[in-house]
Structure formats: structure tokens, C-alpha cells
Amino acid sequence: xxxxxxxxxxxxxxxxxxxxxxxxxxxxxxxxxxxxxxxxxxxxxxxxxxxxxxxxxxxxxxxxxxxxxxxxxxxxxxxxxxxxxxxxxxxxxxxxxxxxxxxxxxxxxxxxxxxxxxxxxxxxxxxxxxxxxxxxxxxxxxxxxxxxxxxxxxxxxxxxxxxxxxxxxxxxxxxxxxxxxxxxxxxxxxxxxxxxxxxxxxxxxxxxxxxxxxxxxxxxxxxxxxxxxxxxxxxxxxxxxxxxxxxxxxxxxxxxxxxxxxxxxxxxxxxxxxxxxxxxxxxxxxxxxxxxxxxxxxxxxxxxxxxxxxxxxxxxxxxxxxxxxxxxxxxxxxxxxxxxxxxxxxxxxxxxxxxxxxxxxxxxxxxxxxxxxxxxxxxxxxxxxxxxxxxxxxxxxxxxxxxxxxxxxxxxxxxxxxxxxxxxxxxxxxxxxxxxxxxxxxxxxxxxxxxxxxxxxxxxxxxxxxxxxxxxxxxxxxxxxxxxxxxxxxxxxxxxxxxxxxxxxxxxxxxxxxxxxxxxxxxxxxxxxxxxxxxxxxxxxxxxxxxxxxxxxxxxxxxxxxxxxxxxxxxxxxxxxxxxxxxxxxxxxxxxxxxxxxxxxxxxxxxxxxxxxxxxxxxxxxxxxxxxxxxxxxxxxxxxxxxxxxxxxxxxxxxxxxxxxxxxxxxxxxxxxxxxxxxxxxxxxxxxxxxxxxxxxxxxxxxxxxxxxxxxxxxxxxxxxxxxxxxxxxxxxxxxxxxxxxxxxxxxxxxxxxxxxxxxxxxxxxxxxxxxxxxxxxxxxxxxxxxxxxxxxxxxxxxxxxxxxxxxxxxxxxxxxx
Amino acid sequence: xxxxxxxxxxxxxxxxxxxxxxxxxxxxxxxxxxxxxxxxxxxxxxxxxxxxxxxxxxxxxxxxxxxxxxxxxxxxxxxxxxxxxxxxxxxxxxxxxxxxxxxxxxxxxxxxxxxxxxxxxxxxxxxxxxxxxxxxxxxxxxxxxxxxxxxxxxxxxxxxxxxxxxxxxxxxxxxxxxxx
Numbered sequence: 001x002x003x004x005x006x007x008x009x010x011x012x013x014x015x016x017x018x019x020x021x022x023x024x025x026x027x028x029x030x031x032x033x034x035x036x037x038x039x040x041x042x043x044x045x046x047x048x049x050x051x052x053x054x055x056x057x058x059x060x061x062x063x064x065x066x067x068x069x070x071x072x073x074x075x076x077x078x079x080x081x082x083x084x085x086x087x088x089x090x091x092x093x094x095x096x097x098x099x100x101x102x103x104x105x106x107x108x109x110x111x112x113x114x115x116x117x118x119x120x121x122x123x124x125x126x127x128x129x130x131x132x133x134x135x136x137x138x139x140x141x142x143x144x145x146x147x148x149x150x151x152x153x154x155x156x157x158x159x160x161x162x163x164x165x166x167x168x169x170x171x172x173x174x175x176x177x178x179x180x181x182x183x184x185x186x187x188x189x190x191x192x193x194x195x196x197x198x199x200x201x202x203x204x205x206x207x208x209x210x211x212x213x214x215x216x217x218x219x220x221x222x223x224x225x226x227x228x229x230x231x232x233x234x235x236x237x238x239x240x241x242x243x244x245x246x247x248x249x250x251x252x253x254x255x256x257x258x259x260x261x262x263x264x265x266x267x268x269x270x271x272x273x274x275x276x277x278x279x280x281x282x283x284x285x286x287x288x289x290x291x292x293x294x295x296x297x298x299x300x301x302x303x304x305x306x307x308x309x310x311x312x313x314x315x316x317x318x319x320x321x322x323x324x325x326x327x328x329x330x331x332x333x334x335x336x337x338x339x340x341x342x343x344x345x346x347x348x349x350x351x352x353x354x355x356x357x358x359x360x361x362x363x364x365x366x367x368x369x370x371x372x373x374x375x376x377x378x379x380x381x382x383x384x385x386x387x388x389x390x391x392x393x394x395x396x397x398x399x400x401x402x403x404x405x406x407x408x409x410x411x412x413x414x415x416x417x418x419x420x421x422x423x424x425x426x427x428x429x430x431x432x433x434x435x436x437x438x439x440x441x442x443x444x445x446x447x448x449x450x451x452x453x454x455x456x457x458x459x460x461x462x463x464x465x466x467x468x469x470x471x472x473x474x475x476x477x478x479x480x481x482x483x484x485x486x487x488x489x490x491x492x493x494x495x496x497x498x499x500x501x502x503x504x505x506x507x508x509x510x511x512x513x514x515x516x517x518x519x520x521x522x523x524x525x526x527x528x529x530x531x532x533x534x535x536x537x538x539x540x541x542x543x544x545x546x547x548x549x550x551x552x553x554x555x556x557x558x559x560x561x562x563x564x565x566x567x568x569x570x571x572x573x574x575x576x577x578x579x580x581x582x583x584x585x586x587x588x589x590x591x592x593x594x595x596x597x598x599x600x601x602x603x604x605x606x607x608x609x610x611x612x613x614x615x616x617x618x619x620x621x622x623x624x625x626x627x628x629x630x631x632x633x634x635x636x637x638x639x640x641x642x643x644x645x646x647x648x649x650x651x652x653x654x655x656x657x658x659x660x661x662x663x664x665x666x667x668x669x670x671x672x673x674x675x676x677x678x679x680x681x682x683x684x685x686x687x688x689x690x691x692x693x694x695x696x697x698x699x700x701x702x703x704x705x706x707x708x709x710x711x712x713x714x715x716x717x718x719x720x721x722x723x724x725x726x727x728x729x730x731x732x733x734x735x736x737x738x739x740x741x742x743x744x745x746x747x748x749x750x751x752x753x754x755x756x757x758x759x760x761x762x763x764x765x766x767x768x769x770x771x772x773x774x775x776x777x778x779x780x781x782x783x784x785x786x787x788x789x790x791x792x793x794x795x796x797x798x799x800x801x802x803x804x805x806x807x808x809x810x811x812x813x814x815x816x817x818x
Numbered sequence: 819x820x821x822x823x824x825x826x827x828x829x830x831x832x833x834x835x836x837x838x839x840x841x842x843x844x845x846x847x848x849x850x851x852x853x854x855x856x857x858x859x860x861x862x863x864x865x866x867x868x869x870x871x872x873x874x875x876x877x878x879x880x881x882x883x884x885x886x887x888x889x890x891x892x893x894x895x896x897x898x899x900x901x902x903x904x905x906x907x908x909x910x911x912x913x914x915x916x917x918x919x920x921x922x923x924x925x926x927x928x929x930x931x932x933x934x935x936x937x938x939x940x941x942x943x944x945x946x947x948x949x950x951x952x953x954x955x956x957x958x959x960x961x962x963x964x965x966x967x968x969x970x971x972x973x974x975x976x977x978x979x980x981x982x983x984x985x986x987x988x989x990x991x992x993x994x995x996x997x998x
Binding site: 316445 | 819820821822823824826827828829830831834835837838839840841844845846847848850851852854855856858859862866867868872897898899900901902903907911914915918919935
């Protein structure tokens with residue numbers, strides 16, 4: 001790189017784009033034809049979020065078909081971000097056509113498309129590379145892999161799947177015998193994606209000695225999988241037997257499929273052999289469970305489940321292990337059996353061992369599932385929990401107290417509105433459960449399920465700070481942030497609009513953008529073909545994460561409410577069409593339930609689950625708000641938002657207040673198109689209705705939706721007032737006369753309503769002391785609280801914490817300026 | 819019910835039940851990906867029949883000549899699936915793979931000298947303390963770092979069992995003398 005380029009890069013890296021442009025201008029004065037410097041100019045524009053300027057230069061340069069790799073790389077990245085993979089890919093295609101013998105350009109093309117996650121472009125690049133340099137075995141393998149990936153693309157047509165998989169098969173045949181296990185894996189995967197025409201060949205390949213000699217887990221798993229798919233039960237039996245007997249690997253999937261094969265083949269000798277093996281291995285967990293599964297193929301499994309539980313009921317996983325078979329047991333017999341398992345130590349619970357504790361908890365989980373009408377369930381669980389507390393003395397700090405599950409089950413029971421002999425008023429339900437779980441959390445430092453539930457319950461009652469404290473104790477970081485941060489950050493802008501909390505999550509997306517592409521490349525260079533697809537999919541899922549999309553919108557809204565600015569997480573129009581991937585983990589709060597049943601936590605979410613429709617709608621909203629001066633661009637987005645607002649998809653993802661805020665912006669867009677008495681009056685009516693519905697000052701309890709609705713009102717007002725100011729300044733006749741008066745009235749009403757909301761927030765805050773006393777008194781009187789050993793907590797302090805946390809949100813509301 | 823499965827990058831989206839545990843480290847993305855690329859056969863998981871990950875092993879190979887060995891970088895089991903032999907299953911599989919295809923002499927791991935539970939666990943698997951690495955685990959001043967035990971188990975290739983020794987707890991080395 002030249003000295004001048006270094007200076008430009010230094011300016012770029014210190015984000016001094018003005019200086020970068022100065023250096024670029026200087027360099028171009030000396031050498032106007034320098035392609036790389038021109039490309040740098042486009043690059044700096046893209047960093048400045050001026051995609052149109054960047055694209056203009058990039059396209060001009062692309063037309064000259066540059067030959068320099070550095071220039072092509074830069075331009076590719078710019079075009080990929082600003083206009084998409086197709087146009088970006090054309091850049092290299094043209095260069096490859098012009099310089100077909102340039103191995104450098106062809107490999108650059110391959111790396112740019114593979115690390116840019118453009119699978120179709122990658123497949124083209126790989127074909128070109130293989131065509132020109134087919135003697136390089138690696139290139140042929142990369143080509144086979146690229147065609148394989150192209151066949152798997154979600155938007156590939158049936159014809160394309162056939163074409164790409166066929167190409168992959170041809171390419172892999174060219175490399176001859178596999179020289180590594182990784183090559184054998186990709187060959188097997190390619191044959192698998194070809195489907196039925198290659199199934200026999202695939203099975204033969206997988207069971208061949210030459211393939212088995214690799215001793216490779218991927219191939220072993222595929223071997224059984226493919227045999228099952230092809231319903232070749234003889235082979236299934238042999239493969240499973242080899243794993244379990246010859247290799248002495250206690251693999252449940254092998255046990256399971258061997259049982260299926262035995263049933264399908266109906267051969268008495270094989271039945272004997274399998275049952276003999278089961279008898280021999282019934283001491284192992286897999287063997288014992290295989291016996292349950294085998295029995296399930298015939299019907300009732302009660303006896304085998306009892307055998308299993310007798311041996312393994314003392315393990316925490318016993319409930320999860322037997323849960324899939326719950327519909328095949330005689331419930332009453334089963335519950336009576338569980339009682340008999342608990343009975344021997346039920347009089348000495350204070351001295352229960354770790355194993356006995358697990359038996360009790362597992363038994364209670366089955367009762368939860370099988371006796372949903374037992375109104376004594378909650379108090380029984382609390383009684384058991386109290387009785388087991390002395391066992392905490394022997395517990396290691398880093399171990400979990402299984403007794404906590406008893407309280408979690410009680411919480412779940414109450415949230416599910418199952419029968420109880422006591423009443424808790426609707427307004428107190430969640431708070432009373434917070435008390436139960438704070439007691440548990442106080443005794444068991446690291447129990448994460450308890451803490452996750454506390455995060456949820458605190459958020460539900462509008463206590464972001466309390467939720468945040470428990471969330472922090474979980475030390476969620478790095479990739480976990482994508483899957484789990486939604487437990488705290490859902491609707492952050494309308495619960496606690498502060499950037500600080502989202503920064504760590506934002507950073508994971510930045511990290512992915514920088515780090516992951518290197519490993520896409522590395523997987524090819526290292527010949528780790530078994531990992532290529534996974535790394536590519538990982539990169540894509542994180543790049544297109546719903547979590548990221550939501551965060552981008554939230555960052556914008558927090559900025560609007562707080563007046564602060566956050567770098568990164570910008571919204572550009574390309575993102576509106578993104579196909580988002582939802583990596584969020586809700587299952588971690590799934591709790592105890594039958595297979596296929598919905599989780600109780602769904603009823604206590606912080607609003608409807610946001611997804612692709614929510615992201616699209618709010619990105620459209622943000623884009624429209626920035627385009628008041630550009631009717632042509634704006635109208636397209638407004639039409640899209642209008643259509644989306646009518647869709648069921650969006651209806652299931654937005655709160656009522658959110659929907660209203662979108663409708664207001666849509667109406668503002670109408671006003672922007674044609675500022676008339678009619679359009680402005682309609683806006684006024686819409687505003688009044690929404691503010692009245694969502695900002696009412698009648699007696700209502702502060703919870704997440706109370707806070708959310710009011711922040712939405714403020715956020716909407718903070719869009720409406722400056723937008724009306726702008727629009728009336730650019731529309732003739734809008735400043736005076738009836739229209740001017742109407743606009744003034746709207747602004748005055750908005751400001752007045754905002755003040756009313758602030759006043760009601762202040763009133764709530766002023767009444768806090770009384771509220772704390774009365775609430776603590778009420779909570780302390782509930783049967784669940786009086787039954788629980790709460791000696792380790794101070795209920796009033798907990799209620800005070802709730803009050804303080806809600807007051808923080810109220811204070812934030814009151815500090816907002818409109 | 820446990821089945822062993824190879825680990826892929828997208829499995830990183832499925833390990834919450836394991837990684838929320840206080841003892842399990844959550845590494846940067848590049849750390850996981852570097853292992854997957856460099857040692858794809860030494861990174862695997864256990865799953866229940868619903869396909870949920872219940873534990874995983876991150877292993878690698880390193881060293882030269884008779885120090886060529888497999889290494890346990892990270893072994894984690896979900897809290898709900900402890901004490902059922904999953905750790906054993908994962909370690910056994912790493913031993914198998916370190917022997918074939920890597921043909922290693924031994925398998926080793928580092929554990930805090932105070933972690934009595936883990937030391938007991940690995941001794942039960944046939945591991946012994948080879949040496950004490952003084953102040954291997956760093957701490958913020960004025961605290962001093964904690965020692966690590968380098969625990970080893972000889973594999974088939976180490977016919978003469980030269981990779982282990984008696985009384986390793988008292989054989990002190992500094993971190994510089996250890997593989998990085």
C-alpha cells in the first residue's frame with residue numbers, strides 16, 4: 001500500500017472522514033486515474049452512510065472493470081452493503097470474464113462471495129475457478145462444496161436444487177478417493193442432498209470399510225440416519241449393533257433405531273437378540289430408556305418406566321427423560337408408584353440426600369402434568385421446599401438446589417391460573433411470585449432459572465432496574481447476547497430508554513461482522529468441509545438476527561426519546577427487505593409442560609413477540625420520518641407500511657399503542673403528501689384518540705404496559721411536533737389561516753397531554769410510601785407467603801425495590817421534553 | 819437418553835441451558851470458530867432425543883514428539899443433566915478421537931488446584947496429576963494467582979506410560995514451561 005493510502009486509512013480508522021476525503025482529493029489530483037483511491041472515496045462515503053454517493057462512484061469504477069484485487073474487494077463490499085449481492089457479484093464476474101487467467105481475481109471473487117455470504121455468487125466464482133484451474137484439487141473441492149451450498153439455499157427452486165446438487169456430485173467425483181475424513185463427509189453430504197437417485201450410492205459409501213476407517217462421528221451419525229431414511233432396516237440393525245456392541249458406544253439413537261428395525265423386520269431371532277442386549281445393558285441410562293421406548297412401540301410403558309425410575313429417578317433429568325412417554329403410562333398407577341418412591345424418606349426431608357431431593361422434585365413434576373386440578377399443589381410444594389431447606393447446608397455454592405424447582409413449579413401453577421384454595425388479587429399475583437422467587441434466589445446464588453423468571457416477572461410489573469440486576473448476575477455475554485438479551489431488552493425504548501443496556505448486545509453484531517468471515521475462509525483453507533455449511537449459516541443467522549433488527553429500531557427510538565446518539569445499529573433501506581432469522585431462546589423459560597403444549601411464559605411476555613413484521617414496520621416508519629422532503633421515495637415506503645398495517649402478521653406482533661404510533665406516522669405521510677384541512681384533521685383525531693386511550697389518567701396499576709403506552713405517546717409526539725413544524729414551513733399557506741391554527745392546536749394539545757401524563761406519574765410517585773406499606777401488608781397476608789419460610793428476605797424491602805424501580809421509569813417519563 | 823453429535827457453528831445458538839451455568843465460560847465467537855475449523859472432530863456434544871444439547875466438549879491437539887497430545891479445553895454439562903455420566907461420555911470420546919485419527923500419546927487438561935470436585939472426577943476417569951503449574955490462573959493484584967494441576971491420562975501410543983508420573987502435585991513448574 002502506498003504512503004498516501006496509508007494516510008487515508010489512518011484517517012478512516014480514526015473515523016476522521018473529512019480528513020480522509022482531503023487525503024483522497026490530494027491523491028486524486030496527483031493521479032486522477034488511480035482506481036484504488038477512487039474506490040477509497042466510495043468506501044468513505046459508505047462509512048458516512050451516504051450510500052448513493054458511494055454507489056455512484058462504485059458503479060462508475062465497476063464499468064471500467066478494474067484488475068486490481070484491492071480495488072475489487074473494496075468495491076464488492078460497498079456494493080454488497082448498498083445494493084445487494086447480485087450487483088456486487090457482477091463486478092467480479094465482469095473482471096473474471098476480462099481476465100480469465102487471473103488466478104488472483106478468481107480466488108478474490110471466491111473469497112469475496114463466500115465471506116460475503118453470497119452463496120449463488122460463490123457458486124459462480126467456484127465454477128469459474130475450477131474451470132480455469134481444475135488441476136488444483138482444492139479448487140475442485142471448493143467448487144463441489146459451493147454447489148452443495150447453493151442446492152441448500154432456501155430460495156432455490158426445485159430445478160436449481162437438482163442442477164446444483166448434480167454439479168456438486170460431478171465435482172466431487174472429479175477429486176477421486178477421499179484423502180481425509182472431511183472430504184468423505186462433504187462427499188456424503190453431497191450425495192445426501194442429491195436425494196433418492198444417489199441414496200444407494202450414499203449408503204454403500206457410508207458402510208464401506210474405506211469410509212468406516214475414518215472413525216468419524218459425522219459419518220457415523222449419517223450412516224445410521226441414511227439407513228433409517230432409506231428404510232433399510234437390515235442395515236439399520238447392523239449399524240446400530242456395531243455401535244452398541246462392537247464399539248461399546250452407548251448411543252441412544254442407535255438403541256432407538258435398533259428397536260424400530262427389530263419391529264419392522266419382525267424376525268424372532270433379532271427380537272431375541274435385541275431383548276437380550278436390553279437385559280444386559282439395563283443398568284445404563286440409555287439402555288433403561290431404550291427399554292421404555294421399545295415398550296412404547298407396543299403400547300403401555302408403565303412397567304418399564306417404573307423400572308427406569310427405580311434406578312434413575314434420583315437423577316435430575318429423569319422427568320425430562322420420561323416426559324415423552326407420559327401419555328403411555330397409566331396415570332394413577334404411575335402417581336401411586338411415585339408416592340411409593342418418595343415415602344421411604346418423606347418423614348426426614350430435612351436430611352434428604354441429593355438423590356432423594358431429585359426423586360421428590362421429579363415426582364412433583366409428574367404431578368404437575370398429570371393432576372392439573374389438584375388445588376393443594378402450590379401449598380404442598382411450598383411445604384416441601386421449607387422442609388428441604390436444611391439440606392442447603394451441605395450444598396456446594398456452585399451447585400443448584402433442586403428444591404428451587406418446587407417453587408418454580410408453584411409459580412408456574414399460579415401463572416397458569418390453575419386451581420388453588422386461596423385467592424390473590426390480580427394486581428398482586430406477579431408481585432407475590434416475585435417474593436417467592438426472591439426468597440429462592442437469596443438462598444441459591446447461581447440458580448439461573450430462578451433469576452430468569454425474576455427478570456421476566458420484574459419487567460412484567462414495570463421494574464426494569466430490578467430486572468436488570470438479576471439479568472446482570474447471569475453474566476450473559478458474547479454469543480449468548482443474541483439468544484438471551486431479549487429477556488431484558490424487549491421493548492427497551494418504552495420501558496427504560498437508555499443506551500447503556502444495549503451496548504454489549506450491539507457489540508456482538510459488530511464482532512460477527514469482523515470475525516466470522518475470516519472463519520468462513522479458514523474452513524475452506526483448512527479443508528474442514530464438515531464445518532463450512534455451519535459457519536456460513538451461523539454468520540448469516542447472526543448478521544440477519546431478529547435481535548439485531550429489533551435493536552436497530554430501538555436504538556433509533558431511544559435516541560429520539562433521550563436526545564442522545566449511539567454509533568452503529570443504523571437503519572438503511574436495504575434492511576427493510578432483510579430476511580430475518582430468529583435466534584432468540586424462549587424455551588429456556590419453557591418450564592414443565594407436556595410435549596407440544598405451549599409454555600406459561602407466553603402469557604407473561606412483554607407484549608406480543610416481535611418478529612420480521614415488527615422490524616419491517618418500524619424500519620419503514622423510521623425511513624418515512626427521514627423523508628419528509630422526498631415525496632417520491634417516501635410514498636413507496638408509506639404504501640408498504642399501509643399494507644403491512646392491514647396484515648395479520650403485523651397484528652400479532654405489535655401492541656395496540658405501537659400500532660397506533662405507526663398509524664400516526666402513516667397519517668403524517670398523508671399530510672406530507674397533501675397538507676389540507678382534511679388530512680391534518682384526521683391526524684388530530686387519530687392523535688386525540690390514541691393519547692386518550694393509552695395515556696388515560698384513571699386509576700390503573702403501573703406495569704410494563706402502563707409505562708410502555710406512555711413512552712409510546714411521548715415518542716409519537718416527538719415525531720409529530722417537529723414533523724408538523726417542518727412540513728408547515730415547506731408548505732405554502734400552512735403557517736397562517738385555518739390550517740395554521742389547526743396545526744398550532746394539535747401541538748398545544750400534545751404538549752398539554754404530555755404534561756398531564758407527567759402529572760399522573762408524579763402523583764403515583766408521591767403516593768409511593770403509602771403504596772409500599774399497603775402492598776407489603778397485603779402480600780404478607782397471602783397464603784403462599786405465609787406458608788413459605790421467608791426468614792431470609794424482607795418483604796417490605798422487596799416491595800420498596802419494586803416501587804423504586806417503577807419510580808425510575810416514571811422519573812424518566814417526567815424528564816422527557818416535547 | 820444421550821447421543822453424541824458433532825458440533826457445528828449453528829449449535830452455538832442451542833447451548834443456553836449449558837452455558838447459563840455459572841461455571842461455564844462463554845468465549846468470543848472467534849474462539850469457538852477457531853476450534854471448529856482447526857479440530858472439527860474434537861468438538862462435539864451430547865443431545866437428548868429432542869435434539870437439545872445437554873453437554874459439549876471442546877478439544878484440541880498440540881505438542882511435539884512425545885508431548886504430542888489431546889487437550890480438554892472446555893467440558894460443560896447442563897445443570898439438569900449432571901451426575902449421569904455425560905462428562906465420562908464426552909471425555910471417552912475425546913480419548914478415542916485423540917488416539918484415532920490423531921495418534922496422540924496422552925490426553926491432558928488443566929484444573930484449578932482448589933477444584934476438589936473436578937480433580938476427583940478426572941481421577942475417577944483414570945487421570946493423574948502430572949505437574950503443578952504455579953499461579954497459572956491469574957488474579958487481580960494484590961491477590962496472587964491460583965495454581966493449576968495439569969492432569970494427564972496416557973493413551974495407547976504411550977506404551978511405556980512416560981507421560982505420567984508419581985506425586986505430580988509436588989512437581990512445580992511455571993506457566994512459561996507449559997504449552998500455550
